[in-house]
Amino acid sequence: MSPHSLDMSYFAMAQDVAKIVDELDLQDVCLVGHSMGGKVAMCAALLEPERFSRLMVVDSSPAYTSKANKIMPYLQLMMNVDFVQAKRESDGTLLGIRQWLFDTWKKDIPDETMRRFLLTNLEQREGECEWRVNLRAIAACWHHIVGFPDNELQGLTFSNPTIFVAGGRSDYVTLSDFPKIHRYFPQARLLTVEGAGHWVHVDDPHSVLHLITAFVKGSSEKPLLNGVVDLTDKGLALIGT
Structure with a gap:
């Protein structure tokens, strides 16, 4: 079991990720994180963009949601x-x-x-x-966990390929989050897995595995299975792009 720490800030956890990458001498790293892990992955990518080639965030976003309080x-x-x-x-x-x-x-x-x-x-x-x-x-540390460290990350971007995967039955990520997502991650796509709740990888492991595999391989093809919807164009329309 991993050692416990009293510091659950996203900066501390992002530093842990970067340290593991260094210690294992990993190259061409694709970060994948769900929920709180998604926020850790976002912070790691924004703070150390040169260490990571790709980012996938599952049912989480940099936008605040009160839903996490449940x-x-x-x-x-x-x-x-x-x-x-x-x-x-x-x-x-x-x-x-x-x-x-x-x-x-x-x-x-x-x-x-x-x-x-x-x-x-x-x-x-x-x-x-x-x-x-x-x-x-x-x-x-819950008041930090439900938020996102915008002040500390202001002006930072991660311009490598990025996918946000939301659960179609979940309200943790909505289309209205896309402008903020795009501000931090200008190459981001937003996909939804219809029928899945917050635990997307539990509700539809086949679709999530397919998305991860195609993304890690660097496939340029949009891996849209039945039940997976790409909302990127609608998101871009919100910001006039």
């Missing part, structure tokens, strides 16, 4: 888990504890996909359960 109750629920009780009420195994929490959380999180996703963060080491992610650091 994640906070999930964090509180995870932080409030009594693992002693969970172990006692289940068979004590990781799978058993996950299933017990899955059933217990049904009222608070009706969405089964979301419950299953959150519980993938639960691990068991030497018989003791713990969360893989640093929940308290995330909660403490």
Whole structure:
């Protein structure tokens, strides 16, 4: 498990990405990030554009959205888990504890996909359960996480190929975000995967895999599968381009 840090700023996380690229001596790097990871990828590309050849951001944008605030109750629920009780009420195994929490959380999180996703963060080491992610650091830095460091990134651009992939059923990214996206990423395209929610890669892994593969290979062809819509022209129309 990766070490935890109390600093969850996008600058710190972007620096972590750049450091890994350096330590592994990676070349021709394509960054792909979802949600908060998408914002980290954006910051890394803007701060160190020479290190990255391409950028794909999945259901995230530099524009503010209040929708991210609905994640906070999930964090509180995870932080409030009594693992002693969970172990006692289940068979004590990781799978058993996950299933017990899955059933217990049904009222608070009706969405089964979301419950299953959150519980993938639960691990068991030497018989003791713990969360893989640093929940308290995330909660403490939440006001930074839901935003975007515009003041610090003002005037920076990433001019290499960039794709923003939004979930058609999600409202984390909208067409109205495109002017701000274009300001930071002038080569950006905006695609939507119809039928997918915020967890685009979970709802439609086939389409997302196809998009990533074609993009990483540098395909100039617009990889429009059934259910994938290109909104770039509509976005450009908003800014008169």
